[in-house]
Amino acid sequence: xxxxxxxxxxxxxxxxxxxxxxxxxxxxxxxxxxxxxxxxxxxxxxxxxxxxxxxxxxxxxxxxxxxxxxxxxxxxxxxxxxxxxxxxxxxxxxxxxxxxxxxxxxxxxxxxxxxxxxxxxxxxxxxxxxxxxxxxxxxxxxxxx
Numbered sequence: 001x002x003x004x005x006x007x008x009x010x011x012x013x014x015x016x017x018x019x020x021x022x023x024x025x026x027x028x029x030x031x032x033x034x035x036x037x038x039x040x041x042x043x044x045x046x047x048x049x050x051x052x053x054x055x056x057x058x059x060x061x062x063x064x065x066x067x068x069x070x071x072x073x074x075x076x077x078x079x080x081x082x083x084x085x086x087x088x089x090x091x092x093x094x095x096x097x098x099x100x101x102x103x104x105x106x107x108x109x110x111x112x113x114x115x116x117x118x119x120x121x122x123x124x125x126x127x128x129x130x131x132x133x134x135x136x137x138x139x140x141x142x143x144x145x
Contacts, residue, residue, distance in 0.1 A: 038109040065090045075099045076127030
């Protein structure tokens with residue numbers, strides 16, 4: 001019964017978000033529908049199943065619990081479609097831009113990796129001409145174990 005209820009909630013959430021999707025920033029370049037749907041489905045599923053999106057910050061080693069703000073547009077990851085999403089850290093209130101790297105599946109696209117692109121307006125990395133991530137000169141060094 002619990003499993004049926006969870007599946008029903010996922011179907012309802014997908015139906016509610018598939019037509020409207022997540023909010024797109026006003027000045028953002030267009031995001032392909034399949035990419036927007038993949039990010040929308042991922043965030044919605046994480047909110048239902050986990051209470052939100054959590055991501056380990058590679059720079060600090062801490063887990064950030066993030067709340068969706070808006071889709072910023074396509075990002076420049078090489079070879080794979082990706083979308084930059086503005087989120088906010090629920091503990092600190094910092095704005096955190098996260099790149100959602102997508103991969104093709106038989107049903108379209110799905111989220112493969114998440115990368116923190118920028119925190120509080122300070123970029124962690126940028127992209128070169130070939131779309132590869134390049135560390136930003138402003139970025140702090142990664143946490144060491």
